[in-house]
Amino acid sequence: MGRVDDKVALITGGARGLGEATGRLMAREGATVVLTDILDDDGKALAESIQSEGGMAEYIRQDVTDEDQWDELISDITSRHGRIDVVVNNAGVVHDATVEDTTLEAWRHVNAVNSEAVFLGTRAAIKAMKDQDPQGGSIVNISSVAGLVGIDNLAAYNASKGAVRLFSKSAALHVAQSGYNIRVNSVHPSYTWTPMVQHLGDNTGDRDAFFDALGEAHPLGRPGVPMDIAYGVIYLASDESTWVTGSELVIDGGLTAR
Numbered sequence: 001m002g003r004v005d006d007k008v009a010l011i012t013g014g015a016r017g018l019g020e021a022t023g024r025l026m027a028r029e030g031a032t033v034v035l036t037d038i039l040d041d042d043g044k045a046l047a048e049s050i051q052s053e054g055g056m057a058e059y060i061r062q063d064v065t066d067e068d069q070w071d072e073l074i075s076d077i078t079s080r081h082g083r084i085d086v087v088v089n090n091a092g093v094v095h096d097a098t099v100e101d102t103t104l105e106a107w108r109h110v111n112a113v114n115s116e117a118v119f120l121g122t123r124a125a126i127k128a129m130k131d132q133d134p135q136g137g138s139i140v141n142i143s144s145v146a147g148l149v150g151i152d153n154l155a156a157y158n159a160s161k162g163a164v165r166l167f168s169k170s171a172a173l174h175v176a177q178s179g180y181n182i183r184v185n186s187v188h189p190s191y192t193w194t195p196m197v198q199h200l201g202d203n204t205g206d207r208d209a210f211f212d213a214l215g216e217a218h219p220l221g222r223p224g225v226p227m228d229i230a231y232g233v234i235y236l237a238s239d240e241s242t243w244v245t246g247s248e249l250v251i252d253g254g255l256t257a258r
């Protein structure tokens with residue numbers, strides 16, 4: 001028996017990185033996985049790869065910042081698959097700049113993708129989950145350790161991820177008090193070796209040295225790998241966590257314990 005058997009799960013930013021690992025794991029554990037992204041080639045190839053391993057997956061193009069696309073996407077999923085049980089608001093972008101070096105344009109873009117779109121996705125998910133039979137679902141919003149502690153060169157990213165943390169608690173309280181049987185939680189990974197973090201490494205001029213420095217920065221001696229985070233997400237998505245809502249799952253190799 002799989003941990004998310006028969007569940008229909010949407011994963012945004014699902015073409016690569018943490019979204020890819022989460023999609024692969026959820027499909028392996030019995031979910032029908034809908035991956036969305038703006039990287040169509042990667043997304044299609046991943047869905048085909050999951051299918052070739054016997055999993056149920058499909059790719060749909062979605063820009064998470066587009067409000068209208070959210071309603072279309074969720075009604076497409078519910079009409080074809082009957083329901084939606086899990087929404088992982090995972091799509092994100094990083095901008096490595098201090099407050100002094102951040103343009104208003106960059107600030108708005110980072111906050112549109114990382115924060116505003118999490119609001120759009122959570123709201124759209126609630127609308128569908130509260131009206132289906134049986135009612136309910138799990139919404140997992142990917143924040144970051146940058147939603148917990150300050151990082152000098154991630155000004156806009158810090159703001160966007162901090163917003164996800166408290167917004168998720170607000171939504172969790174609302175849906176609990178409304179009796180919708182919906183849970184909302186946030187996940188807070190530290191530096192995990194994905195294309196996003198590799199890009200940060202490239203910006204330092206020495207990706208390998210950056211990798212080594214990340215190892216030294218974490219008490220457990222290494223940066224994360226995508227499956228470290230996917231295992232946390234699937235716990236929150238599954239019925240193993242039916243009494244968990246409004247919580248923040250920190251997966252950080254001990255970084256914020258100091």
Ligand SMILES: NC(=O)c1ccc[n+]([C@@H]2O[C@H](COP(=O)([O-])OP(=O)(O)OC[C@H]3O[C@@H](n4cnc5c(N)ncnc54)[C@H](O)[C@@H]3O)[C@@H](O)[C@H]2O)c1
Pocket residue numbers: 012013014015016017018019036037038039062063064065090091092093113114142143144145188189190191192193194195196197
């Ligand atoms: N990798 C880490 O160390 C780390 C740590 C903490 C939090 N996170 C968060 O985890 C999530 C996944 O990050 P990742 O490391 O896998 O990054 P990634 O860059 O490898 O993947 C992010 C995905 O989001 C997609 N995306 C970006 N803008 C989009 C948009 N407007 N609409 C739809 N999709 C869009 C990208 O195309 C990409 O496929 C992000 O929210 C990120 O902030 C990552």
